[in-house]
Amino acid sequence: MGTINRRDLLPGLLPHPEEFLIVSGLAGASKDTAGLTDDGSNLFTMAGAMGSTVAMGLGVALSAPTRDVLAVAGDGELMMGIGSLATVASMMPNNLTIICIDNGMHAETGGQPGHTSRRTNLAIMAQGAGIPSVLTIETPDQINGAAKFITDEPGPRFLWARVSDEPPTAYKRDFDLAARRQIFRTAYLADK
Amino acid sequence: MNPPDREVWSKLVFDKLVDAGVSLFSHVPDFGNTYIIKMADAHNETRSVLLSSEQEGVAIAAGADLVGERAVVCMQSSGVGNCPNYLSLVKGGRFPMLLIVTMRGDYGEENHWQYPVGQAVTPILEAMGVQVIQVDREDELEHATEAAISAAFVGGQGVALVLSQKFLGAKAF
Numbered sequence: 001m002g003t004i005n006r007r008d009l010l011p012g013l014l015p016h017p018e019e020f021l022i023v024s025g026l027a028g029a030s031k032d033t034a035g036l037t038d039d040g041s042n043l044f045t046m047a048g049a050m051g052s053t054v055a056m057g058l059g060v061a062l063s064a065p066t067r068d069v070l071a072v073a074g075d076g077e078l079m080m081g082i083g084s085l086a087t088v089a090s091m092m093p094n095n096l097t098i099i100c101i102d103n104g105m106h107a108e109t110g111g112q113p114g115h116t117s118r119r120t121n122l123a124i125m126a127q128g129a130g131i132p133s134v135l136t137i138e139t140p141d142q143i144n145g146a147a148k149f150i151t152d153e154p155g156p157r158f159l160w161a162r163v164s165d166e167p168p169t170a171y172k173r174d175f176d177l178a179a180r181r182q183i184f185r186t187a188y189l190a191d192k
Numbered sequence: 193m194n195p196p197d198r199e200v201w202s203k204l205v206f207d208k209l210v211d212a213g214v215s216l217f218s219h220v221p222d223f224g225n226t227y228i229i230k231m232a233d234a235h236n237e238t239r240s241v242l243l244s245s246e247q248e249g250v251a252i253a254a255g256a257d258l259v260g261e262r263a264v265v266c267m268q269s270s271g272v273g274n275c276p277n278y279l280s281l282v283k284g285g286r287f288p289m290l291l292i293v294t295m296r297g298d299y300g301e302e303n304h305w306q307y308p309v310g311q312a313v314t315p316i317l318e319a320m321g322v323q324v325i326q327v328d329r330e331d332e333l334e335h336a337t338e339a340a341i342s343a344a345f346v347g348g349q350g351v352a353l354v355l356s357q358k359f360l361g362a363k364a365f
Contacts, residue, residue: 023255041347045257049280052251059263062294067259083244085253086217090242177285184258192260 001104002138002162009158010036012143024079027108028168029101033072035169040111041187049079056091061096075116089130094155102162126158133157175192195361196330199234202227205337212341216263218249225266247269247278247340254287266292273309276320282350283321290344291352300362328358
């Protein structure tokens, strides 16, 4: 476990979140992204289909190659779709950044420990999958460097952010996925 | 009776998908989708995406849809068993979805292992809001492909174009 308060993580990493297309997974990860963007039209959050965030981010990145794309996932979500890291590496989208907010537990269901609280090293798994740019951060003073990693290093990028056990951003987002699909598409296509 | 020529029917399906604006062909390799994927790699407006598991293709197609692009997912029938949770995007989110499913475990199958999921393909898909359009005969393929494309990309539905072993021919062991 790191010493980063997750509520400080995304604001520090992404001073201009409106410049990204963002997909985020259940549960805390999407509270943090929705809080960051005020549930913005450039954000698609999930509260189900656990494991799908990285693959959906890949679909966006391959289909919108001129835009910067973020896939933001918790450690439980990432593990459930871990094979997607290899799928990303095979396609090598240079516009995709994966951010794993790792609190080492399934906080949404009561704080049960996850694999990363034991022996699992997500940075080595990402490197092993073939992701070219991988960074691990554990302390608040590393957030600025990680922001540069996202803008400067060749993609696809994987940022493993080990955070403390403090709760995610308190934000009530819209769970209507059909409506959120329309909002995202309409905003993107109008802006294209 | 010999099964229809794979390269010929694959080209028919591929050409219709390209005409419909499909740009991404996600897949887990199967004998039945070999030529479609080769064609997707060779064509300059399409790409294949090699998946580690079939459900990733469902999420990739949903991601493509978010930015107005079209993708399909090609899989053997056994891969349908990996997809239900991600198909929440179809049933709950009304993301259009087109799956190209090449069957095992339905007609003349000799491998015991293929039957459990093979026989469950239609119930699984229908339970998750995906309409099944099945092809048993070569003369059904063209209209079935057109119907699947219309339902998915015009009608906004989840659709599986299921190519049965009656159409494909059963693999001998």
